Amino acid sequence: MNHFAKIAAQLESRDLDGMLLTHEANRFYASGFHSAGTDGMALVTREKFYYFTDSRYTEAARRHVQDAEVQEAGHGRGYSALLMEAVQRHSIQRLGFEDAYMTVREHDAYARALPCELVPAADLLAELRAVKDPEELEIMIAAQRIAEKALTDILNEIRPGVTEKEIAARLQYLMLHYGAEDKSFDPIVVSGPNGSLPHGVPSEKVIQAGEFVTMDFGCIYHGYCSDMTRTVAVGSVTDEMRQVYDTVLQAQLAGIAAARAGATGKAVDGAARDIIRQAGYGPCFGHSFGHSVGVEIHEGPNATPSNDKPLPAGAVISAEPGIYLPGKLGVRIEDVLYLTPEGCQNLTLAPKELVIL
Incomplete structure (x- = not known):
């Protein structure tokens, strides 16, 4: 899967002759091939597509990159030289670049080396990546299922005496075991008073009876991320713990009910936030309802x-x-939604009722 043609289709309407992609995620989105950091470059013109990389990735790129010419950068003929040749070959006058990612030093170097105008165009890729096509959606669902399998297994391992770090490590292993390429991010596993840290780092803290354990995790599958959070209780819950959990769940359900294409992000967030505010916990919800997920x-x-x-x-x-x-404690519940004009499809199938282990 690649999106070269989809990017090229946007060039004329933006008065661009080409689009230069140096950012790792955008290179992958365009080509379907992953190389780390700055080890690659894609060029989309109106007539032809290119993928430039070095000898460490050339063979792999030629196996996987379709619909584009793969060229190797090396000593004496680096990325700038390959790019210069393509710019001259296609008479490129206005070349889009990723102003949200390219450093000032990189921009200045390309501006000196290339006989064309560099035009800020990061929003071109941002807008395309915001809308998932059916193949992307299928991959993201598969990534979500891998994370859910890991959740099913890890619930059998959470007990008093186990540390947050041990649960986090096991989640990573289980996702890899079930087919993930990598983790989407370092898993968050926090328990008891550590649960009040939305992005707390798993520690040597031992999980105890009567505590919540919040797990926020996801995996990468075929280049796309999954993301989910579940909060479970160990042994027993207090009335306050149950009230907090139920409030978060009702807030999430309200936000999901409001989530649809055409609704503003503010309206979707507000539907959930109102539930939490009305329950008296308004100041205790500092982050937003949600972010987009993809590459x-x-x-x-x-x-x-x-x-x-x-x-x-x-x-x-x-x-x-x-x-x-x-x-004291914290609760977060996270699903992933695919937005349609009629509403949304919840890609997460894991149950959300309060689990007491």
Whole structure:
């Protein structure tokens, strides 16, 4: 799978002769081939597509990159030389670049080396990546199923005496075991008072009876991310713990009910936030309802209080409200939603009722 043609189709309307892709995630989106960091470059012109890389990746790129000419950068003929040749070959006058990612030093070097105008165009890729096509959606569902298999297994291992780090390590192993290429991000596993840290780092803390354990994790499959959070209790819950959990769940369900293409990110976030505020926990929900997911774990557009723009059909966003009582406990529940004009498809099948292990 690649998106060269989809990118090329946008060039004329943006008055561009080509689009230069140096950012790792955008190179993958265009080509379907992953190389790390700055070890690659893609060029999309109106007539032809190119993928430039070095000798460490050339053979792999030629096996996997379709619909593009793969060229090898090396000593004496580096990326700038390959790019210069293509710019001259296609008479490129206006070349789009990723202004959201390219450093000032890189921009200045290309501006000196190339006989064309560099035009900021990061939004071209952002807009395309925001809308998932059927093949992307299928891959993301598969990634979600891998994470859910890991969740099913890990619930059998959470007990008093096990540390947060041990659960985090096991989640990573289980996702790889079930077919993941990597983790989407370092898993968050926090228990008891550590649960009030939305992005807490797993520690040597021992899980104890009567505590919540929050697990936020996901995996990469065929280049696309999954993301989910579940909070479970160990042994027993207090009335306060149950109230907090039920409030978060009702808030999430309200946000999901409001989530649809055409709704603003602010409206979706607000539907969930109102539930938490009405329950008296407004100050304890500091982050937003959700972010988009795709090639990267955090993409746009987002369901945030500041986003007053309509969410597009085909966007995949997280649904993850939470309540965090400092030094005491925290609860977050997260699913991933595919937005349609009629509403949304919840890609997450894992149950959400309170589990007491």
